[in-house]
Amino acid sequence: MDEPACPGCRDLLQRVAELEARVTELTRKLDDAVRAGKRQAAPFRKGPPKPDPKTPGRKSGDAHGKHGHRPPPPPEQIAECHEAHLPDACPHCRGHLVETGTADQFQTEIPRAPLIRKFRVHIGHCQACGKRTQGRHPLQTSDALGAAASQIGPDAQAAATLLHSRMGLSHGKVASIFHALFGIELTRGSSVQIGLRAATRLEPDYRLVLDEVRRSEQIAADETGWHVGGHPAWLHAWVGDRGTAYAIDSQRSAVILERVIGADGSGVLSHDEFSSYERFTEATHQQCVAHALRRARELLERATRGAVRFPRQVIALLTEAIHWRNGYVPGAWNDNQLDAHRVSFDDRLLALVSQPRAVPEYATLAKHLRNHFEQWFAFVFDPRIEPTNWKAEQAIRLAVVNRKVWGGNRTAVGARAQGVLMSVLETCGRQALSVVDHVSRALRWFGNRHLPRPLLFGG
Structure with a gap:
């Protein structure tokens, strides 16, 4: 087919060809995803192997990690002592053996017989x-x-x-x-x-955990889907300075948040885009930067030509702030300098998201960033604040694993018990308690x- 002489037609045909190539590529990725989802190991697969994986085994040098051998137990822990005698004759030539010494070997075993106690109750x-x-x-x-x-x-x-x-x-x-x-x-x-x-x-301990979370200077919050009696519900997680609290509720509302955190909480609250967190007006909010970066990167993957500019600018600005925070040296800046530095990031973000956007997805992201523009860079003023709510997401993973195994709870009583047990057991782990x-x-x-x-x- 001859190339059209009209410049506009040539541009249109080039654009159509680019879109057709894009549709072909997206169709291929969709087919791959559908096929992968039907495989037995699909929910747990991590993708193809890396092109440059790390070399297996220990690292050379001094910093190669702990040795795997088990140290000998102290004498007071030894419950049994057995003799491993020499055989009657040499196993190779049947000659006479002469004992020259002994060596110790230790074995740690689990008890196979239950210990049954009897109490004579007076x-x-x-x-x-x-x-x-x-x-x-x-x-x-x-x-x-x-x-x-x-x-x-x-x-x-x-x-x-x-x-x-x-x-x-x-x-x-x-x-x-x-x-x-x-x-x-x-x-x-x-x-x-x-x-x-x-x-x-453990109910008294659960109340102590809730009180400890309320008193924390920083709280990371997150939530995930759950089921109670086959009906949809939500499992909430709050990670404080020393305790981790869970609670299961039938609704994803601010009622349970106010009951656990307290409506007058004045600490730092790190969270995702859940709108109910806006009720805590006394708290210092830190929106999860990772969520915004994830949305911008997804838009960048689908963008072509000049449309890549906006998501790249968002990624660059948020990444710059995170890198500055990670490299901050305590005491290098005073409060006025930190406040001015944060204001500069706020102004740059506000200028970026205030411009009109023709692409609907870009307009939605820009509106979200603009509505919360004062909640993105709290970690610039106080580098002790985490820029993401990764602590809460890590705490949620335990519940997600349980949900994959047995789906949720059958009754409201079981859901209440689940929140109590997860809270106390997770906090015990954080306190290095057995x-x-x-x-x-x-x-x-x-x-x-x-x-x-x-x-x-x-x-």
Whole structure:
């Protein structure tokens, strides 16, 4: 076909050819994505291998990480000692063997036989009022007798709680592990009741976690979809200075946010684009820069010719601010200089997003950046502030894994228990506390008022 003489027609044909090539490329990517989604490992695949992967194995030199060998245990931890005697004759030539010395080898093993305790509960009555009273041993978790006298111990209950609520195993798998590894018969219903009981005993700790989060100078917040009884719900996460709190609610509203954070919170609140966070007018807001960068990069991937300018400018401005913050030296700038530096970033962003945009997606992004232009660069004034809410997103991952395994909770009571257990167990990890020890002590402390209460935050 002859090339048209009209310049406008030539430009039009060139534009059509570019769009056809673009449609072909997008169609190919869509087909690849559809085929990948039908593969069995699709939800967990990370894409094709990297062209230049890191060399496997340890790094050379001094900084190559910790050695993998297990150190010998102290003598007081050794429970058994066995002799590995020489054979009667040399295994190679059947000659006479002469012993020249001994060497030690250590083995750490799991207990396969369950430890069964028997408590002789002494029962009496008061001569003054006549009321019945029974004894309570520090290892008991309940006063139940009769048909409910045979129970699971506190360490075993804590282990079941950890496997389900933190490791993400279903109640059926928890029961299977107890039977296969420990020789303890456990049903799905027993695993459920153990979790509910642990949540009840840990309720005081949950309130402490909420109070600790409210008092935090910085709070990172995020939320994800959940299910309660097959109905849609939301799981919220708040990461404070020392504690992490979770709560499950049927709505993605500001009501639960105000109940947990407090409407008069005046700290730093790092969050995504969820509009309900705007209710906290006393707080210093830091919008998640990673979300804005992700949107700009997605627009840049689809842009052609001159349309690449706006997303590139957004990416360059936000990236410049992050690089400045990461390279900031404490004490190098005074407050006035930091404030002026932040104002310069605000002004540059406002000038960038105030211009009219013909592309609807660009106009939407520009409007979002303009509406919150004072909430993007709080980390420039105070470099201690994180530019993203990555801490909350990391905390959400634990819930996402659990959701993939067993989908959510069946009842509102289970959802409440889920929030309590995840909050306390995650905070225990942040406080370098043993989850099993803390839950076990909480189970034994309930009803044993003469025992010291386990402390989650010390003091």
